[in-house]
Amino acid sequence: MRVVLHVGLPKTGTTYLQSLLATHRDALRAGGVLHPFLRPGAMFHAAVELRGSAAKFGLAEAEVAGTWAALCARAREHDGPVLLGHEVLAGATPDQVAAALAPLEGVEVDVVVTARDLGRQATAHWQEEVKLGDTRSFADLEAGELRADTGRDLGPDAGGSRPHFWHAQDWSWALERWSTAVPADRVHLVVCPGPGREPAELWRRFAAAARIDPGLVDAAAVPPANPSLGRAEVALLRAVNAGLADRLDRSTYLRVVKKEYAEGELAARGSGGSPGSSSGSGAGSGDRPRAPHRLHGLLDGVTDRWLAELAATDHPVHGDLAELRPVLGGPDDPDPDAPAPPGEDPVRIADDLVARARGPRRRGLLRRMVRG
Known part of the structure; x- marks a missing residue:
C-alpha cells in the first residue's frame, strides 16, 4: 500500500x-x-x-x-x-x-x-x-498583505507575522x-x-x-464548484459583511452568508465557476476581478525566486512551469474594487440574513432579498 x-x-x-x-x-x-x-x-x-x-x-x-x-x-x-x-x-x-x-x-x-x-x-x-x-x-489587501511580506515564518496561525x-x-x-x-x-x-x-x-x-x-474517473463529470463573483457582487458582499457587524456566530455565518447567500444567490446572478478552477471561469456579473497590472513587478519577482528555489531541489513537477507566470489585468483594465450595485441596500440585506438565521427557514427567502 x-x-x-x-x-x-x-x-x-x-x-x-x-x-x-x-x-x-x-x-x-x-x-x-x-x-x-x-x-x-x-x-x-x-x-x-x-x-x-x-x-x-x-x-x-x-x-x-x-x-x-x-x-x-x-x-x-x-x-x-x-x-x-x-x-x-x-x-x-x-x-x-x-x-x-x-x-x-x-x-x-x-x-x-x-x-x-x-x-x-x-x-x-x-x-x-x-x-x-x-x-x-482589494487595495487594502494589497497594502496590508501583498506588499507587506515579512519573510518566511510559520504564519499567523502559529503566532508568526507573515501575512x-x-x-x-x-x-x-x-x-x-x-x-x-x-x-x-x-x-x-x-x-x-x-x-x-x-x-x-x-x-x-x-x-x-x-x-x-x-x-x-470522468474528469468532466463534476458540476461547477466554488463559483467566482463579479466585482460588483464582491463590493456588495463587503458592504453586507460590514452591516452584519458580528451579529452571527461563526458557524451560522458560514452556513447562511457564505454558503447560501454568497455562493448561492450572488453567484447565481451570472455564469458561476468552472470545474477546473477554484475561482471559476465566469463571475456573477460577468465582470470577474483581475489582479491589477501594477502588481507585475512584485508578483513576477516572487515567482522568479520560487522557481529558482525549485530548480535546486528534487521535487517532481507535473505540468508546465511557464503557467506559473502571473496572469494580470492589462494597464487599462478596471481595478478589482468597484462600487456596490445601485439600488441595493446592504444594511437591509444584512438584517434579513440575521432574521433568516434566527427564524424559521423559508424557501425562497434569499431569492427575494437579492435582485437576480
Missing part, C-alpha cells in the same frame, strides 16, 4: 479535485484505489484537527477529534493506493507535518502540492476572504515544509493549467503525481 496526501494550496482547483474523488469513490475502488469515507466532511475535519483550527471554522474540538487517526487506520487496511488530503494542510508547520505522518509510519507516502499563478491567486484569495466575512477592499496570503500561497515553502518528513523526490508540484485550458488537464496532472490511472 501507499498513501498519496494532497495538501493544497488553497484556491488551486482543490474543490474540483475533492469533488471528483468523492463522486467517483466507487469507480476508484473498483480500480484498486481507495478514497476512504468516514462521514461527510471527514477529510476537512481531519485537516482542521491537525492544524488545530477548529474554532476558525466554527467547529467544536470534539467534532474533529480522532478523525485523522481514523482515516489513517482505514488507509492501512487497504492493499493499494490511498488518496487523502485537504487544502487546509497546505500551511502545516513542521510539527504538524510530523503529527500527520506519525500514524502512517512505515507506509510509503507521496505528497502533492498544487500551485497556480500568483495573479489569479491574489484575487481568488481576496474574494475568499470576503466570503469568510472580510470587509477589506496570510503569502503563508497560504508560498508553494515553494510548502514543498520545503512537507519535505521535512517526506523525501523531496516524493513531494510533487502539480501546476494548475493556465487560462483557457480544459479543467480535466488538472486531473491528468494530479493523477500522474499520484501514479494512478486517470481513466478511472
Whole structure:
C-alpha cells in the first residue's frame, strides 16, 4: 500500500479535485484505489484537527477529534493506493507535518502540492476572504498583505507575522515544509493549467503525481464548484459583511452568508465557476476581478525566486512551469474594487440574513432579498 496526501494550496482547483474523488469513490475502488469515507466532511475535519483550527471554522474540538487517526487506520487496511488530503494542510508547520505522518509510519507516502499563478491567486484569495466575512477592499489587501511580506515564518496561525496570503500561497515553502518528513523526490508540484485550458488537464496532472490511472474517473463529470463573483457582487458582499457587524456566530455565518447567500444567490446572478478552477471561469456579473497590472513587478519577482528555489531541489513537477507566470489585468483594465450595485441596500440585506438565521427557514427567502 501507499498513501498519496494532497495538501493544497488553497484556491488551486482543490474543490474540483475533492469533488471528483468523492463522486467517483466507487469507480476508484473498483480500480484498486481507495478514497476512504468516514462521514461527510471527514477529510476537512481531519485537516482542521491537525492544524488545530477548529474554532476558525466554527467547529467544536470534539467534532474533529480522532478523525485523522481514523482515516489513517482505514488507509492501512487497504492493499493499494490511498488518496487523502485537504487544502487546509497546505500551511502545516513542521510539527504538524510530523503529527500527520506519525500514524502512517512505515507506509510509503507521496505528497502533492498544487500551485497556480500568483495573479489569479491574489484575487481568488481576496474574494475568499470576503466570503469568510472580510470587509477589506482589494487595495487594502494589497497594502496590508501583498506588499507587506515579512519573510518566511510559520504564519499567523502559529503566532508568526507573515501575512496570510503569502503563508497560504508560498508553494515553494510548502514543498520545503512537507519535505521535512517526506523525501523531496516524493513531494510533487502539480501546476494548475493556465487560462483557457480544459479543467480535466488538472486531473491528468494530479493523477500522474499520484501514479494512478486517470481513466478511472470522468474528469468532466463534476458540476461547477466554488463559483467566482463579479466585482460588483464582491463590493456588495463587503458592504453586507460590514452591516452584519458580528451579529452571527461563526458557524451560522458560514452556513447562511457564505454558503447560501454568497455562493448561492450572488453567484447565481451570472455564469458561476468552472470545474477546473477554484475561482471559476465566469463571475456573477460577468465582470470577474483581475489582479491589477501594477502588481507585475512584485508578483513576477516572487515567482522568479520560487522557481529558482525549485530548480535546486528534487521535487517532481507535473505540468508546465511557464503557467506559473502571473496572469494580470492589462494597464487599462478596471481595478478589482468597484462600487456596490445601485439600488441595493446592504444594511437591509444584512438584517434579513440575521432574521433568516434566527427564524424559521423559508424557501425562497434569499431569492427575494437579492435582485437576480
